Amino acid sequence: MKSVSFRWARPIAAIAALAVVSSCGLPQVGPNKRQIFAGSVQKEGDAFVVSVNDRVTRATALTPALGFSEEFKRAAPLGSDTIRPGDVLGITVYENVDDPLLGVEGSPATLLEEVQVDGAGFIFIPYAGRIKAAGNTPDAIRRIITTKLGEQTPDPQVEVRRAAGDGSTVSLIGAVGAQGVYAIERPTRTLGTMMARAGGVSIEPEIAQITVIRGKMRGKIWLQDLYDHPELDIALRAGDRILVEEDTRSFTALGATGSQAQVPFESQNLSALEGIAQVGGLSASSADPTGVFIFRNEPAEIAGQVLGRNDFQGAQRMVYVLDLTKPNGMFMARDFVVRDGDTLYVTEAPFTQWSKVISAITGTAGSAASLTSLTGE
Numbered sequence: 408m409k410s411v412s413f414r415w416a417r418p419i420a421a422i423a424a425l426a427v428v429s430s431c432g433l434p435q436v437g438p439n440k441r442q443i444f445a446g447s448v449q450k451e452g453d454a455f456v457v458s459v460n461d462r463v464t465r466a467t468a469l470t471p472a473l474g475f476s477e478e479f480k481r482a483a484p485l486g487s488d489t490i491r492p493g494d495v496l497g498i499t500v501y502e503n504v505d506d507p508l509l510g511v512e513g514s515p516a517t518l519l520e521e522v523q524v525d526g527a528g529f530i531f532i533p534y535a536g537r538i539k540a541a542g543n544t545p546d547a548i549r550r551i552i553t554t555k556l557g558e559q560t561p562d563p564q565v566e567v568r569r570a571a572g573d574g575s576t577v578s579l580i581g582a583v584g585a586q587g588v589y590a591i592e593r594p595t596r597t598l599g600t601m602m603a604r605a606g607g608v609s610i611e612p613e614i615a616q617i618t619v620i621r622g623k624m625r626g627k628i629w630l631q632d633l634y635d636h637p638e639l640d641i642a643l644r645a646g647d648r649i650l651v652e653e654d655t656r657s658f659t660a661l662g663a664t665g666s667q668a669q670v671p672f673e674s675q676n677l678s679a680l681e682g683i684a685q686v687g688g689l690s691a692s693s694a695d696p697t698g699v700f701i702f703r704n705e706p707a708e709i710a711g712q713v714l715g716r717n718d719f720q721g722a723q724r725m726v727y728v729l730d731l732t733k734p735n736g737m738f739m740a741r742d743f744v745v746r747d748g749d750t751l752y753v754t755e756a757p758f759t760q761w762s763k764v765i766s767a768i769t770g771t772a773g774s775a776a777s778l779t780s781l782t783g784e
Contacts, residue, residue, distance in 0.1 A: 474639070497568040602617070658670055683699070
């Protein structure tokens, strides 16, 4: 009786296991290819499923539009000798008399160190009065002081020096070597030289973005563009605020990949192939190379170019399909540009699901047979 019961236990357990698997379904990392295509507009879904080709690659190849306006680029470098409010001057007056007007008897020179240019742009010199300094060069100020003092002392000789004052400063914050407020001087009159003065950037140069805020104007560029395009090395102005920050773009990787995570961009332009590489490639044991999908909300203009339509209103849900097994599949993945907010999803191979079915049946049947043998005793 025991052997007969055991003989009937195996097929009964297998049938029961198959019934359980059929009713409950198998675990998945996400939808399979059939389920994704079932959600397409062509099948009364709400997403357009499009196979990637050269035309689709060209239509969707967009990168962030960064750059400076013409107003930024037209600004000429500040004159390094022009005095501005807040600057500090050093003034020396030589008088060829025994009883000097400004100094003491027996002293041929009078030093006026650290004469501050006030907010209105003026300085005060004894016996010369209040003098307009802002907008003038040191030589022009020398002539003004000489003329005014010449009315009271014979043939005065005047020397004017411009010290490193804070009349024209910019602030640098963010991912720079040394954050702070820096004066615009002869060597640091442009963005690139000022960045060097602050110690450069403290993040990877490939993902560094520089924002310059001037009054109500704002411009942003990539650090690499600063060296590739000399016209972007703009002249600075007093009060400019310079922010250096890391690129904040990212995409999400899911499915049969090396890792599943939100992944930051590592370069200005990121292809689908590079995105796959960033997460460790496809899973060798479970990935389906014919089912690499990019999910994206595409602006109406681009969706229209991809689908050859002009009747879209607002962003459209698009699912781009890459088949890496095709002769040009790797080239398509290399050329297709991933954008901020994209979801990269790789489906599991059909074999993976079949393996799960077999494992579920054999595991359940084995458990049932063990239980039967125990109860038969």
